Each structure stands twice: as structure tokens, then as C-alpha cells.
Amino acid sequence: MSVAALIVAAGRGSRAGEGVPKQYRSLAGRSVLARTLEKYLSHPGIARIITVIHPDDRVPYERAVGEVGCRTEHLLAPVAGGDTRQVSVLHGLEALESLRPEIVLVHDAARPFVDSTLIDRAIDAAGRFSAAVPGIAVTDTIKITDDSGKVVSTPDRARLRAIQTPQAFRFQALLDAHRKAHASDLKDFTDDGALVEWAGRPVLVFEGDPRNTKLTHNADFISAERRLTEKSMTYLTRFGTGFDVHAFQEGDHVWLGGIKVPHDKGVVAHSDGDVILHALTDAILGALADGDIGTHFPPSDPQWRGASSDRFVEHAVALVRKRGGIVDHLDATLLCEKPRLGPYREAMRQRIAGISGLRLDQVSLKATTTEKLGFTGRGEGLAAQAAATIRLPEND
Incomplete structure (x- = not known):
């Protein structure tokens, strides 16, 4: 039977904390989505994989695909x-319709610990039964309460199952159920099994896997990273620093931390002159002992003229991950009299977190004046210093 996998990766993952959406966060050196895609791309029973992404996430999606450690020829263009x-x-199913797979597995991108055995069980269950979902026994006692918190009933936990993904369906049956719900102006089902139940079809629960956890809260990421690193290798912490300076010239804005900040001057620079991102790039490269920004992006090369500095940070972070490493923390300090950092600080932190694939609490940004001393005190330019903490495998 032909089998397709549909990876759902369009959410914002707000419960996991601020910063980059959780499916693009780094987990022991690689994004969550890359780890999930790799499980399906390496499975011999999956003919095609399609990923549904947020319309704004094409760049982080492509970055995640670049981290996949196996061939990607079975991966279709994202939807x-x-x-x-x-x-x-529904969008993903309609994109698969022309391929007419017999079975489709729907999987949450935030479940990177799915293994081939569970995928095998899902395919087998869909072959025997048109709709099937993996479930694990509930070990806690469950209470049903009313609006005031009063217990209404206590269901028998022996009959309760916590449902996971991949959920497996005969393709046409699932597509028909989704279209029926859409035609009925229903769009808030959070589980495909529940939608199929609503459409009047029976759903089988097959054996899930307790290790197939979903990353929902920040604590889940901490546990998942510990789970991956403790069983694989020992890491050594590296620390690097960076510094950058640019003189002012005529202009109406400066780029700082990936944000365009209105100002009565511009900066003299070969690229966009973002001192914060330049300093952070050098800090990461310093922790890697891999030269500096000029080594990787020489000013003599015309392709970098006016380049957006987020490309430099992305490159440095990619080098860390290529060596199996993890970026733990980035810290930068802006030194200038003007412009003021305060109104833009959080937007810059969000931008830096998004560029580097980190949580917001892994990015620190500060500013100080030099008490009217030196070139920054005289308003002749601005500067930034930065620090980066990374981990690399001990044998690197």
C-alpha cells in the first residue's frame, strides 16, 4: 500500500515560551522539525512526506530541512x-490528493521521538482498520468537574487512553471527513481521530509509545535535551566574545539586532552595519575557534555589500550545529549615546532568538553609554560587545 506522511508544523507553540516557534527550536544541536522529518524520511514504508507550515516560516523550514541527516528526495514542497x-x-491532505496515497499518517512536528516501530504499527492499523490512533494507558486518576470545580464523575482509568500521533487513516476517508467538517463550518477539531468520529466512522486505538512525548512546555524541552545528550555523548562548554564598531555617516536609520531603528544618521559599513549581530557572530565563531566574521564574509567580496547581517548569525549557528554542538546563550551590549535601545529591546531579542533558533530566555540584550567619553560619547559612532556560550561534543 502507498503511504504518505503529513507533518503538522504550522503552529506558534506559545505554551513553550516566547521566541522561535517550538518546531524550529534547537534540541541537542538540531531543530525539533529536522529530527521529526528524519524519522519519516528514513522509514522505508513512507513514499512521500509533506509538511504544513505557517506562511511566515519558509526560511526556518528550509533551514530545518538542511539539518536533516538523510536523503530528502521523498520530501514534497511545504504547504x-x-x-x-x-x-x-485539510490543506495538507488536498495537496496530497493528486498522489492518491492509500494511507496517510498525520503527525505533530513537536513529537520528535517517534520511532520506526510505532510508525510500523500505525501503517498496519490503518491497513486493517480505516481509522486508527495510538494511545497509552492513563496512570493517573481522572476527575470530571463542573464549572465550580466540583467533581461530577470519576471515569474508570482502565478504559482511558492518552492519544498520540501518528494517527493513521485511509486517505480518502480522512479527506472526506475533513471536507464534511469544513462544509459544516467546523474548524476547531484538535485531533483527527475525533474529527473522524464526528463524521460517523469508527476509530481504533492501537498501542502507543510512552517515549513518544510531545514538546509542549519549556520543561519538556529541558527534559528532551537531557534525554538526548545523556545517552549520546559528553559535551564541553565553550565561551566566545565578539566586538564590532561602526562610524556614523549621513542617513536616516541604523540596523540593530536585526531591527531597522529610525535615527538621524546611518553607519559606514560594507553590509548593513548591524553592530549587535556582527558582535554576536564573532562571539559564536570565537567559541568555535573558527576565525572571525571577516574570515567567513570578507569585505572585499562584493556579494556581501549591503547584506542583511542575520545571514552571518545564521551561518555561525549552523557551523555549531554542523559539529554536533548546541548554542546555549547569547548576550550582547550596545555602546552608544543614541539611539536608545529601550523601545526596541524586546523586538530585537525576539529577532535574535528567531535567527538563531533559541528560546527568548537564551538571548540577553543590554545597552550603556560611555559617559560622553570616546568616539561613542562624542556621537561619532556606535559599538557592541557580545558573548556566546556553546557546547561541543568532547571528541570534536
Whole structure:
């Protein structure tokens, strides 16, 4: 039977904390989505894989695909998702319709610990039964309460199952159920099994896997990273620093931390002159002991004229991950009299976190004046210093 996998990666993952969406966060050196895609790309029973992404996430998606450690010829072009998970899945199914797979597995991108055995069970269950979902026994006692918190009933936990993905369906049956729900103006089903139940079809629960956890909260990422690193290798912490300076010239803005900041001057620079991102790039390269920004992006090369500095930080972070490393923390300090950092600080932190694939709490940004001393004190230019903490495998 022909089998396709649909990876749902269009959400924002707000419960996991601020910063880059959780499917693009780094997990022991590689993004969550890259780890999930790799499980399906390496499975011999999967003919095609399609990923549903947020319309704004094409760049981080391509970056994640670049981290995949196996061949990607079975990976189809991504599809833009909708405003709910249900709508996103429908978009993915419609993109697969012309291929007419017999079975489709729907999997959450935030479950990177799925293994080939569970995928095998999902395919087998869909072959025997048109709709099937993996479930694990509930070990806690469950209470059903009313609006005031009063217990209404206590269901028998022996009959309860916590449902996971991949959920497996005969393709046409799932597509028909989604279209029926869409035609009924329903779009808030958070589970494809529940949608198929609503459409009047029976759903089988097959054996899930307790290790197939979903990354929802920040604590889940901490546990997942510990799970990956403790069983694989020992890491050594590296620390690097960076410094950059640019003189002012005529202009109406400066780039700082990936944000265009209005100002009565511009800067003299070969690229966009973002001193914060330049300093951070050098800090990461310093922790790697791999030269500096001029080594990797020489000013003599015309291709970097006016270049956006986010490319430099992305490159440095990619070098860390290529060596199996992890970026733990980035810290930068802006030195100038003007412009003031305060109104833009959080937007810059968000931008730096997005560029580097980190949580917001892994990015620190500060500013100080030099008490009217030196070239920054005289308003002749601005500068930034930065530090980066990374981990590299001990045998690197």
C-alpha cells in the first residue's frame, strides 16, 4: 500500500515560551522539525512526506530541512497552513490528493521521538482498520468537574487512553471527513481521530509509545535535551566574545539586532552595519575557534555589500550545529549615546532568538553609554560587545 506522511508544523507553540516557534527550536544541536522529518524520511514504508507550515516560516523550514541527516528526495514542497490545526491538515491532505496515497499518517512536528516501530504499527492499523490512533494507558486518576470545580464523575482509568500521533487513516476517508467538517463550518477539531468520529466512522486505538512525548512546555524541552545528550555523548562548554564598531555617516536609520531603528544618521559599513549581530557572530565563531566574521564574509567580496547581517548569525549557528554542538546563550551590549535601545529591546531579542533558533530566555540584550567619553560619547559612532556560550561534543 502507498503511504504518505503529513507533518503538522504550522503552529506558534506559545505554551513553550516566547521566541522561535517550538518546531524550529534547537534540541541537542538540531531543530525539533529536522529530527521529526528524519524519522519519516528514513522509514522505508513512507513514499512521500509533506509538511504544513505557517506562511511566515519558509526560511526556518528550509533551514530545518538542511539539518536533516538523510536523503530528502521523498520530501514534497511545504504547504501553507490555516488558522487552526484542522484547517492546516485539510490543506495538507488536498495537496496530497493528486498522489492518491492509500494511507496517510498525520503527525505533530513537536513529537520528535517517534520511532520506526510505532510508525510500523500505525501503517498496519490503518491497513486493517480505516481509522486508527495510538494511545497509552492513563496512570493517573481522572476527575470530571463542573464549572465550580466540583467533581461530577470519576471515569474508570482502565478504559482511558492518552492519544498520540501518528494517527493513521485511509486517505480518502480522512479527506472526506475533513471536507464534511469544513462544509459544516467546523474548524476547531484538535485531533483527527475525533474529527473522524464526528463524521460517523469508527476509530481504533492501537498501542502507543510512552517515549513518544510531545514538546509542549519549556520543561519538556529541558527534559528532551537531557534525554538526548545523556545517552549520546559528553559535551564541553565553550565561551566566545565578539566586538564590532561602526562610524556614523549621513542617513536616516541604523540596523540593530536585526531591527531597522529610525535615527538621524546611518553607519559606514560594507553590509548593513548591524553592530549587535556582527558582535554576536564573532562571539559564536570565537567559541568555535573558527576565525572571525571577516574570515567567513570578507569585505572585499562584493556579494556581501549591503547584506542583511542575520545571514552571518545564521551561518555561525549552523557551523555549531554542523559539529554536533548546541548554542546555549547569547548576550550582547550596545555602546552608544543614541539611539536608545529601550523601545526596541524586546523586538530585537525576539529577532535574535528567531535567527538563531533559541528560546527568548537564551538571548540577553543590554545597552550603556560611555559617559560622553570616546568616539561613542562624542556621537561619532556606535559599538557592541557580545558573548556566546556553546557546547561541543568532547571528541570534536
